[in-house]
Amino acid sequence: MIDALLLQLGYNATLVTLGACLLGIAAGVAGTFLFLRKRALVSDAISHATLPGIALAFIVMVSFGGNGRSLFGLLFGAGVSAALGLLCLHWLTTRTRLGEDAAIGAVLSVFFGLGIVMLTIVQTMSVGQQAGLEGFLLGSTAGMLRGDALLLAVAASVVLSLVLFLRRPFELAAFDPAFAETSGWSLAWIDFAMMGIVLVVTVVGLKVVGLILIVALLIVPAVSARFWTDRSDGVILIAAILGGLSGYIGAALSAVAPALPTGPIIVLVGFAFFVMSLLFAPKRGVLASVLTHYQYQRQIHLRQGLLALAQGQPIYEALTRRLMFRAGLILPDGVATASGQAAAAKALLDENRWSIVRADQSFAAAATRYDGLTVIEEFLTPDQMNEVDGRIIAPRALF
Amino acid sequence: MSISLVNDAHNKNANLAQSVSPLAVHGLTVSYNQTPAIFSVNMVVHPGTMTAIVGPNGAGKSTLLKAVLGVIKPLAGSVSILGKPLVKMRDKIAYMPQRASVDWDFPTRVIDVVMMGMYRNLGLLGRIRASHREQAIKCLNRVGMADFATRQIGQLSGGQQQRVFLARALAQDAEIYVLDEPLAGVDAATEKTIIAVLQELRDSGSTIVAVHHDLATVSDYFDDVVLLNKQVVAAGPIDDIFTEANLQATYGGRLATARVDPESVAI
Numbered sequence: 001m002i003d004a005l006l007l008q009l010g011y012n013a014t015l016v017t018l019g020a021c022l023l024g025i026a027a028g029v030a031g032t033f034l035f036l037r038k039r040a041l042v043s044d045a046i047s048h049a050t051l052p053g054i055a056l057a058f059i060v061m062v063s064f065g066g067n068g069r070s071l072f073g074l075l076f077g078a079g080v081s082a083a084l085g086l087l088c089l090h091w092l093t094t095r096t097r098l099g100e101d102a103a104i105g106a107v108l109s110v111f112f113g114l115g116i117v118m119l120t121i122v123q124t125m126s127v128g129q130q131a132g133l134e135g136f137l138l139g140s141t142a143g144m145l146r147g148d149a150l151l152l153a154v155a156a157s158v159v160l161s162l163v164l165f166l167r168r169p170f171e172l173a174a175f176d177p178a179f180a181e182t183s184g185w186s187l188a189w190i191d192f193a194m195m196g197i198v199l200v201v202t203v204v205g206l207k208v209v210g211l212i213l214i215v216a217l218l219i220v221p222a223v224s225a226r227f228w229t230d231r232s233d234g235v236i237l238i239a240a241i242l243g244g245l246s247g248y249i250g251a252a253l254s255a256v257a258p259a260l261p262t263g264p265i266i267v268l269v270g271f272a273f274f275v276m277s278l279l280f281a282p283k284r285g286v287l288a289s290v291l292t293h294y295q296y297q298r299q300i301h302l303r304q305g306l307l308a309l310a311q312g313q314p315i316y317e318a319l320t321r322r323l324m325f326r327a328g329l330i331l332p333d334g335v336a337t338a339s340g341q342a343a344a345a346k347a348l349l350d351e352n353r354w355s356i357v358r359a360d361q362s363f364a365a366a367a368t369r370y371d372g373l374t375v376i377e378e379f380l381t382p383d384q385m386n387e388v389d390g391r392i393i394a395p396r397a398l399f
Numbered sequence: 400m401s402i403s404l405v406n407d408a409h410n411k412n413a414n415l416a417q418s419v420s421p422l423a424v425h426g427l428t429v430s431y432n433q434t435p436a437i438f439s440v441n442m443v444v445h446p447g448t449m450t451a452i453v454g455p456n457g458a459g460k461s462t463l464l465k466a467v468l469g470v471i472k473p474l475a476g477s478v479s480i481l482g483k484p485l486v487k488m489r490d491k492i493a494y495m496p497q498r499a500s501v502d503w504d505f506p507t508r509v510i511d512v513v514m515m516g517m518y519r520n521l522g523l524l525g526r527i528r529a530s531h532r533e534q535a536i537k538c539l540n541r542v543g544m545a546d547f548a549t550r551q552i553g554q555l556s557g558g559q560q561q562r563v564f565l566a567r568a569l570a571q572d573a574e575i576y577v578l579d580e581p582l583a584g585v586d587a588a589t590e591k592t593i594i595a596v597l598q599e600l601r602d603s604g605s606t607i608v609a610v611h612h613d614l615a616t617v618s619d620y621f622d623d624v625v626l627l628n629k630q631v632v633a634a635g636p637i638d639d640i641f642t643e644a645n646l647q648a649t650y651g652g653r654l655a656t657a658r659v660d661p662e663s664v665a666i
Contacts, residue, residue: 171515175501
């Protein structure tokens with residue numbers, strides 16, 4: 001196991017692991033734009049549409065007396081048939097009233113069905129090279145050769161450079177398609193390029209991840225990365241890292257246990273990263289938002305309690321009283337302590353300051369920070385504070 | 400003056416702008432599934448003016464803008480920018496789409512959105528330099544949003560989002576500004592800021608074309624108006640065209656619900 005992760009399992013396994021890592025990086029990057037463009041499922045249609053091409057390529061190569069297992073030939077067939085599927089999808093969505101979701105469903109199932117039928121025919125052929133073709137369904141790195149891994153590496157590098165080259169139009173198309181068009185880039189060509197890149201990733205990834213699950217390698221890293229950052233460059237970078245790690249760890253694991261299909265393992269590793277992101281990411285993660293929620297609730301209760309104190313009103317809510325007692329602001333009978341009195345006076349003063357800031361357009365930026373909690377001194381200069389304080393006419397605290 | 404017929408208005412405008420109109424549209428028809436959204440629209444915009452496109456819901460206002468910008472392919476007709484075909488003159492037009500047209504949870508910051516306005520000049524690989532960032536901050540400053548430069552766009556209010564979009568259009572550094580409902584659903588302060596920026600642009604020689612929904616403010620803000628309901632009902636200077644009769648012809652029975660302020664309508 002450790003040996004596998006440290007690339008100590010021999011030359012071929014090392015090449016395959018590095019190839020899978022590169023594939024993961026390329027898929028993470030290409031998938032980010034697909035995800036941001038909200039067309040994630042198009043990749044599923046593309047990948048399923050490869051199957052008839054694989055089977056047909058095998059039949060053609062065998063019947064011309066060639067090697068039916070030539071990876072290059074099979075992938076070429078896969079690419080042609082995936083491109084055909086993509087064209088069908090494009091035609092259905094632009095020329096009919098069918099929505100993209102329905103069109104994806106139609107293309108995906110029809111191509112996959114056709115592929116399965118052709119694969120069954122292949123199995124009945126009397127040539128004896130068919131073994132291994134089903135590896136394209138779920139991925140298998142067992143029989144991979146050095147040349148296969150090199151093909152993967154080259155394709156991944158090409159994809160990465162293309163994305164680097166086209167990142168601006170891709171970003172525009174994902175955020176604001178009409179604006180992309182007015183910036184002089186044809187949306188049709190941007191989408192064509194985006195889908196072309198996804199197609200290349202899908203086809204070269206077939207042997208490693210398999211056509212059923214390659215969609216996960218494209219989408220999961222991007223979705224996970226979104227939890228960690230609010231910038232699109234950041235999403236691309238983190239998706240590349242997570243995708244690369246998924247490919248690397250998954251392929252290494254699969255080298256240790258060749259009986260297990262590679263694709264599902266890579267996807268499960270990616271899923272583990274997703275769960276970690278979902279739970280632990282700062283700001284957007286589940287734990288962070290639960291924590292923030294309770295912290296926020298506590299602050300709101302304290303603030304409301306203090307304002308009630310300052311205005312001499314009773315505190316009705318039990319939770320408020322409990323929180324304030326714990327913070328040492330009130331005694332069990334609801335009477336303010338010395339620190340409670342000081343805090344209450346400060347709370348009321350701040351509230352008055354905020355109401356002036358919020359009423360004045362010249363403080364627009366600061367005013368948006370009003371949430372009943374934020375410390376006002378952090379957003380105003382001392383001069384501004386003096387100006388605001390000079391304008392306070394609201395009642396001062398009782399204390 | 401009473402109702403102008405389509406062709407009258409068109410011919411008059413065409414004569415006035417015989418030199419070079421920044422934006423001229425001839426016989427433009429766009430249809431979705433055999434139903435025309437706009438039909439045979441003629442429109443000539445004068446240089447250095449603010450033109451409002453006004454009409455009821457479904458009149459094809461946004462469609463007209465999109466066709467003018469080449470985002471939608473028209474079924475018939477042509478668009479010329481400063482006397483030349485649109486494809487050669489894209490750089491001269493800045494565009495501000497409707498706020499609702501994008502995903503505000505998109506992972507990007509205010510300043511990144513403004514930088515998008517410079518992409519067409521930067522090209523695919525042009526380096527973003529400090530001068531570009533300064534430029535972007537300047538654009539944000541003009542709309543009073545410089546303090547928000549590093550905020551995630553989802554944290555902005557509707558009016559602020561609209562101002563960021565205007566800053567991006569400013570960053571496109573164009574001669575013609577095409578805006579789709581720049582004042583829809585914004586607060587009063589934003590409305591004031593946006594109008595002030597647009598008037599500055601006009602006074603420095605740029606041309607503004609905006610879809611506008613609020614009949615009460617059309618004559619306060621704009622120089623010319625195009626009344627649109629699939630076809631151009633009337634077009635020309637506000638004082639001549641923005642009449643009760645023309646509005647009736649544009650909105651039909653829906654005028655009552657459009658709430659016209661009687662004093663703002665020229666009689």
